[in-house]
Amino acid sequence: SWDITDRLKNIQAPTLLINGYYDEATDSVSEPYFREVPHIKWFTFAESSHMPHWEERDRFMEVVSGFLEY
DSSP, X not given: OOOOGGGGGGOOSOEEEEEETTXXXXXXXXXXXXXXXXXXXXXXXXXXXXXXXXXXXXXXXXXXXXHHHO
């Protein structure tokens, strides 16, 4: 029953939320984080499950690099 959703608003660091289209971390699982973390970007990898860093490596590197440059 442990839940930190009420504390997500306290995260002040820019945050990149990622998931894959075929991920067990579905959009409905990820959405509360997106809604509550103040400075967040969300990217869903179209051809990945839970491992976009492996399944879509080139696109993953583009997304992460773009986020870090932002």
